[in-house]
Amino acid sequence: MANRNNEGVLQNIDWILVLMYLLMVTMGWFNIYAAVYNEEYKSIFDTSQSYGMQLVWIISSLFIAFVILVIDGEAFPRVAWAVYGAFILLLIAVIFVGAEVKGSKSWIGVGSFRVQPAEFAKFATNLAIAKYLSNINIKIDNLKTKLIAGGLFAVPALIIILQNETGSALVYGSFILVLFREGLSGNFLILGLMMVVLFVLALLVDETILSIILAVVAAGSLFFIRRKMRNILAVVGILVAALSFVYSVDYAFVNILEPHQKKRINVLLGKEVDPKGAGYNVNQSMIAIGSGGVLGKGFLKGTQTKFNYVPEQSTDFIFCTVGEEWGFVGSVVVIGLFIVLLLRIIYLAERQRSAFSRIYGYGLASIIFIHLAINIGMTIGLAPVVGIPLPFFSYGGSSLWSFTILTFIFVRLDAYRFQILR
Template identity: 50%
Template structure:
């Protein structure tokens, strides 16, 4: 059985979806960065589409290497891989190249490497290794702290350079929840987000009164024997402290461009020529695509260069304008299909390590997919999160490819784990 080729057991449905998305991504990068059709040269490395094609070609041997390595390697050396990833992130504070105000790149001539894109797979491996320990029970507070600490370490190193990438790691909490983390963690995070947004819209005392109303309602609806007025009072105090801290954090911790993006999202500022320009133009481009789109290479907003960074974080605007609503739904269906396929495969794994890692892969892809599209259509602030397999960049493409194909290798290897 062990001598069988890994391709015999590779999940080809996931591979085909991956190939379709990479090809569609390159076509949209080609369209968004092409100046004139007549002068285009596909392998021109001075262009974004030329470089992306080179990255795609280099992805092929990368996939073969991942599949050639024994699946147990990733579990056995997960801690070392994680340690190397942390060192690469820490090195940015000294050797990182600053691009658009963020020192999150290592520069090698005209090319750069963004270690945060590779750290996601490393963190997923480390978390899977920790949770697969037979002694780990996430009902234990110490184990909860240790598991969350694995996630926090890369976040602490990434957040100063790239808050958007750091946000992606919040989805690991869902993986921990799947493995037994108490649900109050999820509820606390959800409530904190709601309180934060409400505190930016309303006066603090108004938010506290709303919170008090909810707490009283829950208290009255709780069975008489389970009521705890002291616990309810403590919750109200914590909520009040959080609400009053929002303004300070917003004014002193957030950078100006972050504050501007939140203010525009909440309708407190209208700056269509400044910080809100990207989102406004992307909405115009997507809306102008209609049901069926304007056609490949026919997008007027795209060709006019109205949407900055359209080949990277705003690549979905090209999809919306040239492929229309139906094309956009196809892209969304591909992402959802891949994510649900990974979850399905994760549940079929014979080892906890493989299952946890599979859920990490699904969580990371979903967060990127959701935040990027929400950002582009204006229901989420612009935070610089790429669309997997679509956005321009070698680090992103290779990082997501490594993340996915390590899991597909584990899945193909499960026939030897009986």
């Protein structure tokens, strides 16, 4: 049975997805080489340099991928809870025993080998949500269901915030898209969008003025709806909610955020100009990307990334090398590849007979998407600078392994789809 199953895997896996994975990982490797290229260590295989190490991560990732492909597809839903529980415990443990790197306590290590459990908690959470929502008795309209589903990704997110890795925690917000696909009212997406708009306005506009504007809008809207008691109450309720949200944002901004976080947000909103301080990264990153022009400066010819003007140029700011050395053409190719990948995953998810596999697929797409949006967004000044990697491209073992596991579980689930009866 196991043998037959394995024979089936190679025939049934989606080679398009796998090839795109290999292509992007390879492109990432070459861009890391260019980003930190060093004349003294010319070989791309030199493991004393990060480009050499990335190859080690790539090869080990391929090994992990292979291991996942030989696991029985049935096993994933079965172990979902156990894996999730284990990672929650591990995340908590890291707060107490973890090593502190750049102000965040999110690493655990044995000797010189260190991993970031927060990276791996993504696939565990994805498994758990897929497991929970694929339960045949689940009705998403149910408040309890919403709360439990929300809790499944809110808990790891909160623990990660406690580790001081706010950026990684943001990623978990993307599961809202999964819930939406599984029937969550679109109002939640609209609500989310409204909250983002109000959040920005609350920081940009004086709160008193904003309150007046909101009140006027609410009063105005009363003319366009039927003035039934219920509707009027709804408008007033929304207004009160909006106002309290605005005031709590202001309160949180003033009293809770760290000064450096405040500064980053202010710089992003254009309220402060600080090219040497908080705005330094973004400014340098935009210089690197902007100087690439249409066709780019050419492989290894970038000056801004290679010569360290852009910080973190091989990890969080790897897109700068793409923009500088390959220009707008390179930007189009990379973003295009990601979009093709995301649409392919959605297409594959939709063809699953198993709800578990489909939900897992959407979880995968959402996670990749939010990384893409925040990571590239921050390099071009459209998103706050939070340290999250660009999937498959950024240097780093934890992140590459994590995305490999996330992706190949889905590849495995997809290959297994014919064996599922329902």
